[in-house]
Amino acid sequence: VVSYTSLLNAYGRSAKPEKAREIFDMMKRNSRKPNRVSYNALIDAYGSAGMLTEAVEVLREMERDGIQPDIVSISTLLAACGRCDQIVKIDGILSAAKSRGIQLNTVGYNSAIGSYMSVGEYDKALRLYRSMRESNVKPDSVTFNVLISGYCKAGKYSESLKFLDEMMDLQIPLSKEVYSSLICSYSKQGQLTEAESIFNCMRESGCYPDVVTYTAMIHAYSLTENWKRAWDIFQDMEGNGIQPDPIAFSSLMEVLNRACQPEKVLQLAELMREKHIPLNSSAAYEIISSCSMLRDWKTASQVIEHMEPSLSSISVGILNQLLHFLGKTGKIEIMMKLFFKILASCSNVSRATYSVLLKNLLAAGKWRKYIEVLQWMEDAGIQPS
């Protein structure tokens, strides 16, 4: 049962809920009765994929099969509500927990508060936080970070700082997530000095910055158009033995491009290749932008050759943006090359992708190609809008 459940969970984590369900059904067929953990893992597989209805249905199935849901089942569903923007369901799940006599623990409250925050129900989140305190359930750094980052995102900065104070009063140590949130929200308010001071506090407290924290700082410098400091802090990160990831690279590349430093961008591209860091589409976009400034089409072409083979796993939006950029700058051949690569690696290419392609072909006066692509699109079963 444990082995099956591990496999089920692995499918859930890789966003394959149908596969998870297959394993689950296989357990039932092979008389390996799924236990509570198996059911919970399946609920999460659906919940993480945004399939809330199916997730709730698994809870019912669980009860029909004589297994009592526990607080993990409930927390999993509560968290899923936030991801699916289902305001109504949060209340329903809370009352379902109550009617079954399941008391919320810290994670349960955190999940519910977080979901309320992410659907914009700040008052309900706050009320729930109060009842958490009244029920003597201990808030932790996650509780406060949910509140702090949620209120920041809503632009309610003074409220969010109140929670920071409350957290310190309770002597809950600030986690690196909290530090990163604070850096992020100060920099978005244009308070670079505050962001820097948080970053320094963090180092002094012995809670060492990781690649996420550094990226938040790079972005802070990016927002203030300070490419040199962004560059320096990137060096500092490497000096501290922290491996930059594709997001860190692309964030730095973005500010460098805006500051007209394409050579530096290509230098970073070379470093990524040396370190075998996969090119994500944002980094590819920035590299191609810098190639464009330098009129270096050969490198641009090579970048596309080296892009991750698993293009299907990255954002379609940014791939389309990349196609659009290539088309706009008249690089039709490279645009087509990327398109073929997308075709080869994605099972379904959306109308949006075809639209970008068509628009740019037409703008470039390639009407023969336009008609050809239009035909491919119809062949693929996509109706022109």
Place this chain on the structure above:
RNA sequence: CAUAUCGGAGCACCU
């Protein structure tokens, strides 16, 4: 360490 909650960049198409 078989299952649940928080932090970083980029967001096109459509309207």
